[in-house]
Amino acid sequence: xxxxxxxGAGTWGTSLGALLDDNGHEVVIWSALKPQIESLSSTxxxxxxxxxxxxxxxxxxxxxxxxxxxxxxxVLAVPSIYTRxxxxxxxxxxxxxxxxxxxxxxxxxxxxxxxIQQIEDEIPGVNAAVLSGPSHAEEVSRKLPTTCVAGxxxxxxxxxxxxxxxxxxxxxxxxxxxxxxxxxxxxxNVIALAAGIADGLGYGDNTKAALITRGIAEISRLGVKMGGxxxxxxxxxxxxxxxxxxxxxxxxxxxxGILIGKGKSMHEAMDEVKMVVEGVYSAKAAKALSLKHGxxxxxxxxxxxxxFEKKSPKTAVDSLMLRDRIAENSELAF
Numbered sequence: 280x281x282x283x284x285x286x287g288a289g290t291w292g293t294s295l296g297a298l299l300d301d302n303g304h305e306v307v308i309w310s311a312l313k314p315q316i317e318s319l320s321s322t323x324x325x326x327x328x329x330x331x332x333x334x335x336x337x338x339x340x341x342x343x344x345x346x347x348x349x350x351x352x353x354v355l356a357v358p359s360i361y362t363r364x365x366x367x368x369x370x371x372x373x374x375x376x377x378x379x380x381x382x383x384x385x386x387x388x389x390x391x392x393x394x395i396q397q398i399e400d401e402i403p404g405v406n407a408a409v410l411s412g413p414s415h416a417e418e419v420s421r422k423l424p425t426t427c428v429a430g431x432x433x434x435x436x437x438x439x440x441x442x443x444x445x446x447x448x449x450x451x452x453x454x455x456x457x458x459x460x461x462x463x464x465x466x467x468n469v470i471a472l473a474a475g476i477a478d479g480l481g482y483g484d485n486t487k488a489a490l491i492t493r494g495i496a497e498i499s500r501l502g503v504k505m506g507g508x509x510x511x512x513x514x515x516x517x518x519x520x521x522x523x524x525x526x527x528x529x530x531x532x533x534x535x536g537i538l539i540g541k542g543k544s545m546h547e548a549m550d551e552v553k554m555v556v557e558g559v560y561s562a563k564a565a566k567a568l569s570l571k572h573g574x575x576x577x578x579x580x581x582x583x584x585x586x587f588e589k590k591s592p593k594t595a596v597d598s599l600m601l602r603d604r605i606a607e608n609s610e611l612a613f
Contacts, residue, residue, distance in 0.1 A: 280305050281443060284350035286365060288315055288339070290327045290416035291382060292356030295444075298419060299354075300334045302446055307338045309346035311365075316341045327554075331420040347372040352380060352443055354410075355398070358555040359385025359465075362394045366401035379407045380429075380440055384464035385557045386564035391571070393461040408436055409457055410444065411464040412515035413523035415530070419449065426450040428515045430460040452515065459507025463498060463517035466579070467524050468558030469565050470494035471532035473582050474525035476592045478533070479540015486596075490578065491518075491525050497576040501565075504572040532558040545586045562586055577602060 281304045285296040288310035300306045310316050316339045319325065323333040340346050347353060347369065357365045362383060373379070379402070381394050392400070398407045412427035419425050429444070429451050431437035437453035445451045454460060470490060477486045498521070499512035511517055524530045535556045538548035549556050566583045569576040581599055584590035606612035 281351045282349050283307070283352050283354060283443070284309065284346040285354045285356055286343070286346065286369065287354075287356035287358075287383075288312070288319060288325075289356065289358070290325065290420070292354065293319070293325045293328060293333065294331065294416040294420040295354055295356060295382065296337055297331060297333055298446070298449055299443065300337050302443065304443065306336070307340060307346045307350070309340055309343050311341070313341045328417065328420045343368055344372045347374075347377070350377055352378045352440070355379055355381045355383065357383060359383045359387075359394055359557050360555065360560050363387065363397040363401060366398045370402045373402050373405060375404065377406070378436055378439060379405055380410050381407065382410050383557075384411065384461075384468060384561075386465045386561045386568070388560060388564050391564045391567050393458065393465065395457055395461060406432075406436060408432070408440055409460050409464075410440060410451070411460050411520065413519040415523065415527060417529050422448045424448050424450075426452070426515055426519075428452045428454050428460060430454045430457040430516075432457065454511065454514075454516075456508045456511045458505055459502050459511030460516040462502040462505060462507055463512055464520055465557075465561045466498045466501070466565050467494070467517075467521040468532045468556075469562045469579055469582055470498070470521060471524040471530055472536040472539070472556075472558040472562070472586075473578050475530075475533035475536020475538075476540040476582075476585065477536075477596065479537040480592055480596065482596075487525060491521055494525075494578055495521055497574075497578055501569055501572060501574045501576060504574055505568070531556050535559070539585065540592050558582075559586060 283299050283304045283306045285292045285308040296306045296308045320339040395407050408431035414425050429440040441451040474490050531554045535548040535552050565579045581595040
């Protein structure tokens, strides 16, 4: 029986742990928060997943060595701001042959590194891969049909991840484009903040469609400049993830954006959502990357202005609408 360590006991880590247990694997879930481990191991319920009854065969531990020591695959499911720190804890116990699958989404502020790059920094020689796509934990925990993509440096690793996760309600595709998958997953959270802000301002479907369409254009321009493949941004980890994040109330980024659009400050919105709002942490990095690679990203710029420069959301929308007149696509310009 394959052995899995899930590092992180949030909604996503717990949902994936339950899925992997259903697939017949031996699952151990780790958290640095001892009260969380005590609650999960005594109740087998997660406070943010009310419909999930966690299988009793899953073990919980606050000891990361115990979680990792016999694992064939390690699912890294902590919020993106804790990826580097957690990978540093894992370094001592990582063994050659173990596959580390990152399932969080984000870019590190300051270094502007993707999560896989951070993991590789902290664990030399690691076989790190990514699983991403339109996949709310709340729906995966309810066994609603979901599709994702596994990105890895070699086909053997990608197919291994595919085989470990895939079942009748969770379909997994494979890809060699790790950077494209990561950029799509990280930057869609920034665009989702913009979509939420528009909702909070009372704007309609036309506005949201524009933000999604122009948002994926910004994401793909930067992603391709960084070495990603154009096709990835019009697949599950690109437009697929962007649509679900901009449209669903399961999205913490959209919910935070709605609150900001209604007049709350960034910090007030994050406090009210009560979960890590990844887009806030990725916004500065996205802007820095756009400047580094010479890519125009007006939506990302306006999100940064609202979050960090106290620009009013209404003025930010006006700035986007009143930009210079241009062709929709440079290749179709007159």
